[in-house]
Amino acid sequence: MIQRAVLRDPLFLTGLSLRVALILVATPLSHEVWFIPFLQNLGAGGFIDPWAAHLAVGGTPMAFPYGPVMLAILAPGVLLGTAIDHLAPGLGAARLGLALTVLALDLAMLRTILRLAPGRRRACVGLYWLSPLVPYICYWHGQLDVVPVLLLLNGLIILAARRMVLAGALLALAVSAKLSMAIGVPFFAIYLISDKRLRPLAPRYWAAFLVIITLLQAPQLLSPAAVEMVFGTPEAAKLYSLAVSFGQGLEVYVVPVAYLLILYATWRVKRISFELLTALLGIGFVLILVLTPASPGWFMWALPFLVLYQLRSGPSGIALVAAFSAMFVGFHLMTSTGARLILTDFDLGQPLASLVVLPQRAIPLVLSLLVATGLILSIQLVREGVLRNDYFRLSRRPLLIGIAGDSGSGKDTLAEVMIGLFGQRSVAHVSGDDYHLWDRHKPLWQVMTHLNPRANNLSQFNRDVRDLANGRAIRSRHYDHATGRMTKPRLVPGSDVVIASGLHALYSPEICECYNLKIFLDMDEMLRRHLKIQRDTTRRGQPVEKVVRSIESRYPDCRRYIHPQAERADIVFSLQPLHPITDDGFVPFNEKLPLKLKVALRPGMHYENVVRILIALCGMHVDVLVNEATNATEVTVEGEVDAEDIAMAVRELVPQMDELLDFAPRWQGGNLGIMQLFVITGAVDALRRR
């Protein structure tokens, strides 16, 4: 149902009054001559093959170029009205039955648009319900395209909710209602292929689509009359009207070429968000509108998408759509049929051009202006709907995150929790451990630590990261910490997100240029020792003395090779014990240490909103300091935070991130959750800048 606030809105009531007034005073020629006679004939015995029954009584093949879905939706109102007309002739109830059905569908369209643009109630009512186009198309010219578009849009909304079977069925219903909705099908196909998260769900979508479309369309193919009226409608020929001479009597049709180019461009987007899908569908429909002698009803296909465009664009978009709409209506008032005014002798059913003498160039001139504004609108749709779309900018190239830090600082853990957010399918993870030159048992480790860059194949690491950044697959070995040996090489395919973690992930300046976000993990030295001993003894099965020796021997290399990477990082996370650990202050390994997280942000990184949300939404204690030596902002965060807080904080700060994350992102509580929050917001900032 439409919200009560909408129903009470004066804008809504104005639009409704206009519609009711039009229904009461005018009857569109198309209703009177085509649709109502066809639907009335249904009651007179045409239920099995209404198209044949219609042609048999001498009806025009143009009367109802629609499938059984349209029939099922429109017939009840007309048949009920016809029955009333038999009982009380002169009421015009059949006419009202069709018009009120259209009004109900029009209201459903408003509700659908409100669902597509939540929180923009008044703007939606203004831009759709008060648009003079809708009354012109539905109640003056009398087209029924509101039905298929309504089904298509609801299919879109249901698809966003990932109810695949119902979404597939609704798309099939839209195409069955009007074949031209098939224009949208390839866009849906590309969307479902491009989003890796949706791929496993796509078979259910297509199965539902195919079953419904077969059930609804196959019987029609058995009826020659339906084939003639529905599949052979002269309307379809309009797609080939605009042609360019190719010489030697050959022609190239412009619309199929333009349509294929849009599909190709859609394919090249690689990963499409829901918002991008609606923008691209809109562009497809608008271009067909511009490049064909479109019927007025065709404007309905593009109208909801144009409302969404205007909401995004603001006054300039509204002005452009208004100009385009004015040209469209002006052109069609001159060339298309209209309505007969009831209770008067005034018949405006015929096009203006047949009623009055227009200046010779009037029609071509208006058409030229219509095409020109339409093309400008298409360019703006591409610019504002696609090129400036945050998600488009985010997803053109993989998101590259580099994580460096000393052994035991939590690189793998941070990489894992980030993979938990993006989803395993969407992440290619490269670990620096896989690029150690020798297995752990090799004698060279006695003279050199892993921390020494020369003990690692860094050039291969850099090459692999660069290849993944370009979307190419790599082959990489894997270092097994349990055995200390490298496995055989395995294939790592390119993906939407690349996480490169390792001791030297930020070592070479040129690889740092590839990353969108560079993270360094630091830690209070005493805490690091405590945690490393805990991890290596319990998870990796090494004796304590060996771990301590290893820490001591590695410390000089750590200072020399690892710590300097912090200067290249955008974010330095540093875990600190809430109470300092002293040399003589033994902390049992099984005791949970209270920690705080210090986050140093490169100058220029935004932190204000994150801090605001951490304090306000998560109830954390946050200190902000500017380091006078480095100008870095140091944010220290203390307190308990759970995964739900972090999930809501990210939704609040970067709502557009939803599309990049897994369907069920694994948010973390505590310090890991805070790291997730800073990484996600930092990544979005970085991607916006590229």
Added chain:
Amino acid sequence: MAIQIRRPRPLTDLPSAVLFDTDNTLYPYEPAHVAAMDATRSKAARVLGISAQQFDDTFREARHQVKTRLGKTASSHSRLLYFQRMLELIGLRTQVLMALDLEQTYWRVFLSHATLFDNVKDFLDDLRIAGTSTAIITDLTVQIQFRKIVYFGLDQYFDHVVTSEEAGVDKPKEEPFKLALEKLGPITGSIWMIGDDPVCDIQGARDVVGAITFQKKHEGVRILDGDLGPDIVFEDYKELQVLLKGLSDLNGTPSARVEKSWPLGLPALRAAVESVPASLEKLLR
């Protein structure tokens, strides 16, 4: 609806100070509260296995008991106390972690569903430019009220904040108002009070500080008639911006809005043209 002046009061000067209530005055309280209660109810169902009906009944009873015990004080609004008592009424004794979790769930969802009324920040900006002091006088505990102010990004807009936790009692008692006046320092001109509650805000501010009272009208707000009612009723902060600009022009003080120079004799055209961006903005909202 335009601004309604219900009780003729001298409204010729810019205010020296404006006092604001917070909940349901700067943002609509009910939608945020409903969303927060829904989330808390679902969590309680998930974790404790209690039905929605049982949750609602015990929460209502817990709230009633806390309010009865504490009277008109800041703590009497504490969701943490309500949830603590609710868990006790269910028979779980004091479950510290669970009570904290339910409280955090409540406020997290509450805040994420709370949005400022339109034009609040613009109006506060106009007051700042006009040199008017501003203070919040609000019931409830300081911790959550500060979190709200930070969440809405209002921390830079207000000069002072007074909570009933700080004052010791809720409005309409005089303590919160007097504390606010103390913080504001000597005031020579008029004081405006903007609130939604006919008793706590409107009567309280008029009786204690003799403020010109403005009641924010929207769904669910009760407006009293006659002597008990507010001086002025408004629906949109835009209306207060216009009023402030009018008073500013009247007194020859610098206006918050930069004036454009227009040819003489075209006031209607000027008004029409100037209203276009605002109309578009309103339409797009």
